[in-house]
Amino acid sequence: MAKRKSIHIKGMEHGAPIPNGTVVGNMVFSSAISGKDAKTGVMSPNPDEQAEAMFRNLQLFMESVGGTPDNIGYMKVYLKEEKYRDSATMPGSRCFPTNTTGPRVTRSRRNCAARC
Numbered sequence: 001m002a003k004r005k006s007i008h009i010k011g012m013e014h015g016a017p018i019p020n021g022t023v024v025g026n027m028v029f030s031s032a033i034s035g036k037d038a039k040t041g042v043m044s045p046n047p048d049e050q051a052e053a054m055f056r057n058l059q060l061f062m063e064s065v066g067g068t069p070d071n072i073g074y075m076k077v078y079l080k081e082e083k084y085r086d087s088a089t090m091p092g093s094r095c096f097p098t099n100t101t102g103p104r105v106t107r108s109r110r111n112c113a114a115r116c
Contacts, residue, residue, distance in 0.1 A: 009064055011038030012057055020061060028065050033057045047087040055091040069095050 002025035009020045014031065021030040035050030036043045038057050044050055058075075062068055077088050 007061070007064060009038070009060060011041060012036075012060065021065070023065055028062075028067065028071075030061055033061055047084045048090075051084075051087045052091050054088075055095045058095065072096075 005023045006019035007021040007023065007028075007030075012020050012033070014020070018031055020033075021028060023029075033054060034043070034057065035052075035054040036057075037053045038060060044053065054077075058072075059069060062071060077092075079085060079088065
């Protein structure tokens with residue numbers, strides 16, 4: 001049986017002492033990937049900029065395990081309010097340019113401390 005390997009990415013650390021994800025065999029699982037800029041460590045107050053940063057972080061995460069967004073099968077995006085849906089849709093459509101080959105993406109409203 002495959003052993004679990006934790007993934008830690010500089011600039012994407014969580015407040016809690018948990019890894020950014022884990023690899024088990026040929027499967028990769030991420031923990032939450034936020035809209036905090038991994039280079040500056042700053043969460044922009046602008047929802048569009050948060051979404052852009054989140055998709056950059058997603059790319060960084062996938063590259064760290066030898067993959068690309070093309071290897072993603074399912075993704076869930078949490079929004080603080082429904083009005084932010086378009087903020088997540090535009091950078092998402094650049095990351096996954098075709099609906100026929102992109103992952104299954106669901107968006108949910110969630111109360112969270114930071115802007116989502």
